[in-house]
Amino acid sequence: MSRTGRRPGTPETRKAILLAARRAFGERGYEAATFRSIAEDVGVDPALVVHYFGSKQELFAAALDWPIRPADIFGGLETSNIAEMAEMIVRRYLSMLDQPQVRDAIIAMVRSAVSNEQAARMLREFVTGEILTLLGQMTNAADAQLRASVVASQLVGIAMLRHVVRLHALAEATTDEIAALVAPAIAGYLQ
C-alpha cells in the first residue's frame, strides 16, 4: 500500500480512522458516511478501513463507543438514596454532554437512528444492553424496564432540545438549574 503513497496501517492510523468516522457519521449520517469517504478523509486505502473494522456497523460501534461509557454515568453509585443517585446521574450526564466529542457522538447516533433502521436497531441494542441494564438495577419495581426507558427518554430529550434544537432556556441553563428540576423527576421514575 505504501506504493500508492497512502499512509500505511499503524495504531495512529486506526485512531485517525475512528476520529474521521465519528466526524463523518455525525456530519453526513450513517448512510452517506461510506468506507471510501472516511478513508479519503484520513488519506488511507479503503481496504485498510475494512481490514481494521470489517463492517460499517462495527466501525460505527467502534467510532461511537469510546466517548459514551454508560458506566461513567450510571455506574458506581454507592448510595441507596434514590434522590442522590438521580442527581448524580443528571450531573454526570450534563457534564458529559458538555464535552464536544461526546455530544457529537450522541448527536451522530440520534441522526443516524432517525434516518436509518439499521442504526436505530444498533442504538436500541446499545441502550437496552448497556444502559437499561444498569438503570433497571436501581429499582425493584415490576416495570423496571419501562421506568429505566422513561429515564433514558428524559435524558435523550434534554440532549435533543439543549444541544440540537437549542431551545434558548434549556441551552442557557446551568447544570445546577437543570439538575434541580430534573433529578426529582428521575428519582420518581426510579422509585
Place this chain on the structure above:
Amino acid sequence: MSRTGRRPGTPETRKAILLAARRAFGERGYEAATFRSIAEDVGVDPALVVHYFGSKQELFAAALDWPIRPADIFGGLETSNIAEMAEMIVRRYLSMLDQPQVRDAIIAMVRSAVSNEQAARMLREFVTGEILTLLGQMTNAADAQLRASVVASQLVGIAMLRHVVRLHALAEATTDEIAALVAPAIAGYLQ
C-alpha cells in the same frame, strides 16, 4: 403547463403536494427533499410547487404544520389542578403519536433538525413560539421557560425512544402505563 401532460394546479394539487412533501421530508430529510423530487412524486411542474409555497422553508412549515396543533395538546385545560393538567397533556400527546401521519411529521421534524441547522432553527422557533408559550402559562415559577422546555424535552424523548429507537418496554407500554409514570414528573416540572 397542461401541455406538458402534468397535472394543473387545483386545491387538490396543493393538498397532494403537501402530502408528498410531508412524506419526502420524513423519508429523505430536509436536504434531500427537493422541490423537483416532490413535484415529480405528485406529477406536477416544479414551478407549481414554487408558485404555491415560495420557499422550501415555507413548504416545510406548511407540510408539517397541519398534524401538529400545539393547542390540541396544551390548550383548553380548564382546570387548576396541575396533576390533572399533566395527565391530560401526556394522554393527548400519546394519542397524537398513535396517529401515523402525526408521528411521521414529528419524526420528520426531528430528522431534519438533527441534520440541518436551518430546520433546527425552524423547529426551535416553532417550539418556542407555539409550545413553550402555552406551557409557560401553566406555571408561575420565575423559570417558567426552563420548566416548559424540560416538559418539552420529556415529551420529545418519549417520541424518540417509543417510536424511532423503539425501546421494547416503551414501545410496548400502554398509554395508561406511560401516563401513570410520566404525568407526575410533568406536574413536578410545572409546579
